Amino acid sequence: MTNAHLRPDAPMVHVDWPDGTSGDFPFIWLRDNDPAGFHPETHERVADLTAVSLDIRVTKVQADGNFLTLWWQDGDTPSRFDLTWLRGHLPGRRAHDPARTGFAPWRADLGRDRVPRIQADEILLSDAALQDWLIQTQRHGLSVVAGLRADPEAGMEIARRIGFLRETNFGITFEVKSKPNPNNLAYTPIALPLHTDLTNQELPPGFQFLHCLANEATGGGSLFCDGYAVAEDLRQSDPEAFEMLSTVSIPFRFHDAVTDIRNRKKVINLDEDGQVIEICFNAHLADFFDLAPDLMTPYYRAYRQVMQMTRDPSYLVRFKLTGGEMVVFDNRRVLHGRDAFDPQTGFRHLRGCYVDRGEFESRIRVLSRSRDPRIC
Amino acid sequence: MTNAHLRPDAPMVHVDWPDGTSGDFPFIWLRDNDPAGFHPETHERVADLTAVSLDIRVTKVQADGNFLTLWWQDGDTPSRFDLTWLRGHLPGRRAHDPARTGFAPWRADLGRDRVPRIQADEILLSDAALQDWLIQTQRHGLSVVAGLRADPEAGMEIARRIGFLRETNFGITFEVKSKPNPNNLAYTPIALPLHTDLTNQELPPGFQFLHCLANEATGGGSLFCDGYAVAEDLRQSDPEAFEMLSTVSIPFRFHDAVTDIRNRKKVINLDEDGQVIEICFNAHLADFFDLAPDLMTPYYRAYRQVMQMTRDPSYLVRFKLTGGEMVVFDNRRVLHGRDAFDPQTGFRHLRGCYVDRGEFESRIRVLSRSRDPRIC
Numbered sequence: 001m002t003n004a005h006l007r008p009d010a011p012m013v014h015v016d017w018p019d020g021t022s023g024d025f026p027f028i029w030l031r032d033n034d035p036a037g038f039h040p041e042t043h044e045r046v047a048d049l050t051a052v053s054l055d056i057r058v059t060k061v062q063a064d065g066n067f068l069t070l071w072w073q074d075g076d077t078p079s080r081f082d083l084t085w086l087r088g089h090l091p092g093r094r095a096h097d098p099a100r101t102g103f104a105p106w107r108a109d110l111g112r113d114r115v116p117r118i119q120a121d122e123i124l125l126s127d128a129a130l131q132d133w134l135i136q137t138q139r140h141g142l143s144v145v146a147g148l149r150a151d152p153e154a155g156m157e158i159a160r161r162i163g164f165l166r167e168t169n170f171g172i173t174f175e176v177k178s179k180p181n182p183n184n185l186a187y188t189p190i191a192l193p194l195h196t197d198l199t200n201q202e203l204p205p206g207f208q209f210l211h212c213l214a215n216e217a218t219g220g221g222s223l224f225c226d227g228y229a230v231a232e233d234l235r236q237s238d239p240e241a242f243e244m245l246s247t248v249s250i251p252f253r254f255h256d257a258v259t260d261i262r263n264r265k266k267v268i269n270l271d272e273d274g275q276v277i278e279i280c281f282n283a284h285l286a287d288f289f290d291l292a293p294d295l296m297t298p299y300y301r302a303y304r305q306v307m308q309m310t311r312d313p314s315y316l317v318r319f320k321l322t323g324g325e326m327v328v329f330d331n332r333r334v335l336h337g338r339d340a341f342d343p344q345t346g347f348r349h350l351r352g353c354y355v356d357r358g359e360f361e362s363r364i365r366v367l368s369r370s371r372d373p374r375i376c
Numbered sequence: 377m378t379n380a381h382l383r384p385d386a387p388m389v390h391v392d393w394p395d396g397t398s399g400d401f402p403f404i405w406l407r408d409n410d411p412a413g414f415h416p417e418t419h420e421r422v423a424d425l426t427a428v429s430l431d432i433r434v435t436k437v438q439a440d441g442n443f444l445t446l447w448w449q450d451g452d453t454p455s456r457f458d459l460t461w462l463r464g465h466l467p468g469r470r471a472h473d474p475a476r477t478g479f480a481p482w483r484a485d486l487g488r489d490r491v492p493r494i495q496a497d498e499i500l501l502s503d504a505a506l507q508d509w510l511i512q513t514q515r516h517g518l519s520v521v522a523g524l525r526a527d528p529e530a531g532m533e534i535a536r537r538i539g540f541l542r543e544t545n546f547g548i549t550f551e552v553k554s555k556p557n558p559n560n561l562a563y564t565p566i567a568l569p570l571h572t573d574l575t576n577q578e579l580p581p582g583f584q585f586l587h588c589l590a591n592e593a594t595g596g597g598s599l600f601c602d603g604y605a606v607a608e609d610l611r612q613s614d615p616e617a618f619e620m621l622s623t624v625s626i627p628f629r630f631h632d633a634v635t636d637i638r639n640r641k642k643v644i645n646l647d648e649d650g651q652v653i654e655i656c657f658n659a660h661l662a663d664f665f666d667l668a669p670d671l672m673t674p675y676y677r678a679y680r681q682v683m684q685m686t687r688d689p690s691y692l693v694r695f696k697l698t699g700g701e702m703v704v705f706d707n708r709r710v711l712h713g714r715d716a717f718d719p720q721t722g723f724r725h726l727r728g729c730y731v732d733r734g735e736f737e738s739r740i741r742v743l744s745r746s747r748d749p750r751i752c
Contacts, residue, residue, distance in 0.1 A: 012669055024669040028676045033664050043631060044561050044660035048569070050683050054676065092668040095627070097638065167540050169738070185420050193424070202734050203579040249648060251471070255419060260741035261734050262473065264648075272625060272640075284420035288409050292468040293388055293400040300404045301430055308426050358578050358637050362545070365636035 002083055004063040013061050015068065015086060023090040027058050030070060033089075034079040098368035099361035103333075104139045105229035112319040116143040120326075123158055130161055131367040134360065137207070141330040142224055142317075148211060148324045155211025155326045156353055163359025166205050168198060169259045176210065176350035178343045183256040185284055189217075189343045194225045194310040194335035197354075199280040200252035200287075202263050205354035208331040212321035216346030221320040222327060223337040227279030230309045231268050241302035246270050248299060251287035252280070262287065267306060278332045281306065310335050321350070332357070378459055380439040389437050391444065391462065399466040403434050406446060409465075410455040474744035475737035479709075480515045481605035488695040492519040496702075499534055506537055507743040510736065513583070517706040518600055518693075524587060524700045531587025531702045532729055539735025542581050544574060545635045552586065552726040554719045559632040561660055565593075565719045570601050570686040570711035573730075575656040576628035576663075578639050581730035584707040588697035592722030597696040598703060599713040603655030606685045607644050617678035622646050624675060627663035628656070638663065643682060654708045657682065686711050697726070708733070 003016045012024045037047025057073040068081045089095055116136040122129035123145065137143040148154040156173060159165060165172050170184070179187040186192065198204045210222075235242040249264040269278035291299055309315060321327060329336060331354065341348050379392045388400040413423025433449040444457045465471055492512040498505035499521065513519040524530040532549060535541060541548050546560070555563040562568065574580045586598075611618040625640040645654035667675055685691060697703060705712060707730065717724050 010669075011673065026669055026672040026676075029665060029672050032676070039561060039564075039660075042558055042561055042564075042660075045662060046561070046566070046660070049659065049676075049680055050687065054673070054680065089664045089666070091666060091672055094666055095664065099638075163545075164543050167543065169735075182418055185415060185418055185422070188415075188418075190422070202732070255741075258742060259738050261738045262475075262741075263734070283425065284415075284418075284422070286421060288465045288471065289405060290465070290467060290470055293386075293402055296402040296405050296467055297387065297430070300402075300408070300425075304425055304430065311426065356578070358639070359545075362635050362637045365631075365638075366634060 002063045002068075004061045004068055006058060006061055011055070011057065013058060013068075013070065015063065015083070017083070017087055021087055021090070023086070023092075025086065025091060027056050028052070028054060029091060030058065030079060030081070031056050031072070035081065036077070036079065097365070099138075099364040101135045101138050101364070103141070103228055105232060106140060106142075106226050106317075107229050108314050108316055110140075110226075110317055112317055115317065115319075116140055118143065118145055119147045120145050120149075120154065120158060121147060123161055127367055131364065134162065134364050134367070137328055138330070138360070138364070141226060141228070141334040143328050144321075145326040145328060146324065148326055150213070150324065152211075152213060152351055155209055155351055158326065159209045159353050159355050162207075162355045162363045164355075166354040166356045168201070168205060168354070169254070169261060173351060173353045176352055177348060184254075189341050189348075191340040192337045193283065193307075194223060194316075194337040195282040195284065196227070196279055196333075196335055197282070197331050198254070198285075199265055199282040200254045200261050200263055200285045203356070204265075204278075204280060205331050206357035207328060207355045207360050208336070208352060209326055209328050209354070210321070210350045210352045211326040212323055213349045213351055214323050214347045215321050215350075217341040217343055217348045218345040219339045220341030220348045221318055221339040223339070224317045224327075224329065225310045225315045225335045225337075227281065227310070227333050227335050228276050230306060230315060231276045231279060234268075234306060234309065238302070238305060240298075241305045242268065244299055244302040245306060248291065248295070250289050250291070250299075250303075252282065252285045253287040254285055267303065279335065280332075281310065281335060283307065330357075378439045378444075380437045380444055382434060382437055387431070387433065389434060389444075389446065391439065391459070393459070393463055397463055397466070399462070399468075401462065401467060403432050404428070404430060405467060406434065406455060406457070407432050407448070411457065412453070412455065473741070475514075475740040477511045477514050477740070479517070479604055481608060482516060482518075482602050482693075483605050484690050484692055486516075486602075486693055488693055491693065491695075492516055494519065494521055495523045496521050496525075496530065496534060497523060499537055503743055507740065510538065510740050510743070513704055514706070514736070514740070517602060517604070517710040519704050520697075521702040521704060522700065524702055526589070526700065528587075528589060528727055531585055531727055534702065535583075535585045535729050535731050538583075538731050538739045540731075542730040542732045542735075544577070544581060544730070545630070545637060549727060549729045552728055553724060560630075565717050565724075567716040568713045569659065569683075570599060570692075570713040571658040571660065572603070572655055572711055573658070573707050574630070574661075575641055575658040576630045576637050576639055576661045579732070580641075580654075580656060581707050582733035583704060583731045583736050584712070584728060585702055585704050585730070586697070586726045586728045587702040588699055589725045589727055590699050590723045591697050591726075593717040593719055593724045594721040595715045596717030596724045597694055597715040599715070600693045600703075600705065601686050601691045601711045601713075603657065603686070603709050603711050604652050606682060606691060607652045607655060610644075610682060610685065614678070614681060616674075617681050618644065620675055620678040621682060624667065624671070626665050626667070626675075626679075628658065628661045629663040630661055643679065655711065656708075657686065657711060659683065706733075
């Protein structure tokens with residue numbers, strides 16, 4: 001049976017669940033999150049926190065069946081909480097999120113044959129297949145979709161199963177082929193060392209989709225490297241370089257006739273718990289470093305160290321896309337590159353687009369609703 | 377005359393300009409930024425840093441007219457730098473950026489009459505007017521465009537003069553009017569306390585455009601508050617609250633039938649120099665705080681403090697938009713709200729869209745090219 005009591009030493013309600021879980025719920029938190037304070041249709045909070053005293057007090061608490069009832073000193077209507085919901089929202093613990101499926105870092109031993117692979121039709125026809133594919137793609141940061149129709153829209157149609165496409169200065173979609181007067185190295189036939197795209201943007205695009213319409217030229221193989229694996233290895237092998245790259249930002253810039261987009265980014269970005277959540281690495285778009293002169297040499301040492309790791313065959317997975325295949329990867333985690341190709345020997349044409357992490361994770365959450373009883 | 381010499385104590389070139397400017401340029405920086413290492417068409421860096429030794433050395437340097445020439449110990453082709461360009465890229469100093477025009481914080485004394493105001497036709501017909509308007513809008517975070525055609529596209533046409541529109545789960549554009557089955561409080565007739573939009577997104581939208589097509593109902597006035605002013609005042613008056621709000625993140629969430637977008641954000645966001653660069657404040661979208669129980673009361677104290685400040689008349693500018701006017705504001709700086717309105721007394725319809733800071737700043741930079749000789 002669930003027990004609840006007022007803590008004698010702090011303005012909190014203490015709850016013990018039969019399964020051994022226990023939690024402390026501050027009075028002000030309980031008042032702010034009273035289910036009665038939310039709009040019934042939009043689920044948004046409408047209760048006004050400024051109308052509540054900071055030292056609001058609960059005078060009595062009662063756990064009864066599946067509900068916790070609280071009586072307030074200010075005489076307001078008692079609040080009623082679902083005890084299962086409360087257990088899922090313990091202060092001090094992150095609530096369950098079906099879109100946090102964990103990351104599986106990989107190195108060359110992943111091999112091209114173990115890159116997650118799915119048929120386009122499965123994604124188009126089945127929500128369950130879509131969900132499983134999204135989770136695999138998030139875990140590895142990389143997957144291949146096969147069996148696409150020979151239609152320039154076929155890849156974008158898959159991407160739109162997740163959400164709307166992220167527009168950038170290169171458009172909603174972009175054509176990766178050799179062009180006259182290129183404004184980006186992707187539009188030349190030269191080799192592209194491993195990089196992440198659009199590090200000059202405040203929010204570089206999340207998942208990238210490259211649908212191969214033709215790849216008949218000599219060369220033009222694709223390379224991938226898990227930036228999370230590189231960063232974690234660097235954290236162990238060279239903590240000084242890791243510290244430098246995760247605390248000092250550098251300027252990035254892209255400019256052409258109609259655009260001049262600049263931003264500062266760190267090469268390695270950590271969340272509040274110190275976990276790597278983003279890699280920004282693009283030597284083409286790196287602007288002129290503006291660090292203090294004495295910081296420059298140690299920074300270059302760290303930066304060059306990562307650059308060398310991203311080219312080390314022990315981190316690389318390499319395969320050549322063929323017409324009807326599409327590679328999908330987390331552009332803020334997995335670096336991509338390509339071998340040079342010879343446009344005289346055949347046509348090479350990839351069609352690309354992006355879907356940001358926000359839409360990607362949202363789709364996982366919504367698809368999880370029918371399967372996961374913990375979702376409210 | 378410009379003088380340059382090799383520093384005897386460090387691997388750097390020291391340059392003294394006739395105007396008294398001087399700078400130290402590390403050898404590795406000079407090699408990485410050799411103009412010959414960039415693609416002539418895309419301006420992207422193609423030279424490979426891993427092919428350069430970290431202890432690369434300059435053996436001789438010569439300043440001659442407007443150029444600095446460097447001879448390398450490894451016998452590579454000497455590098456040639458434009459001395460004016462070098463002066464604009466001193467290590468340790470941020471390069472000039474025409475899109476950093478400075479912020480003018482404001483409080484109630486700005487008054488509705490001093491909000492920057494421009495005619496739609498000027499923006500549509502003149503690049504110089506567009507540039508001046510963008511700079512004013514960036515400085516104050518708020519402006520009004522008047523004289524729009526009575527056409528639902530008229531406001532979006534102005535926004536597209538800057539760049540493409542930022543799509544969100546509410547669409548590329550959105551209609552702010554009372555609707556049945558609302559999924560957002562904006563789509564009800566109730567009052568909206570001061571907030572910034574879409575704090576549940578990893579990158580909340582930058583500039584917001586609200587084109588008033590009709591505002592004939594009783595009520596429905598607009599409120600604005602400069603979050604930068606609030607934050608700077610809080611930094612002085614309550615450093616503990618400022619510290620809490622600028623270091624501890626809280627969860628935000630929006631969910632409806634097809635969407636579930638969650639992110640953690642800090643209410644006050646600082647850049648590396650400690651300057652306030654973003655405010656995320658939205659009590660409707662704030663998810664259940666998951667801080668440790670002991671942190672909860674001090675956090676609520678700080679959070680409630682800001683909430684009270686954003687409603688304090690000494691920070692507010694209030695005006696009622698009329699048909700043909702559009703308000704434009706930096707959604708990551710200026711909080712907006714509205715008075716309740718009575719849909720029985722008349723029609724109220726605003727049409728909205730967003731353009732992100734990246735596109736906004738890019739447009740300022742590109743427009744500055746013809747006017748500012750410092751742009752390369």
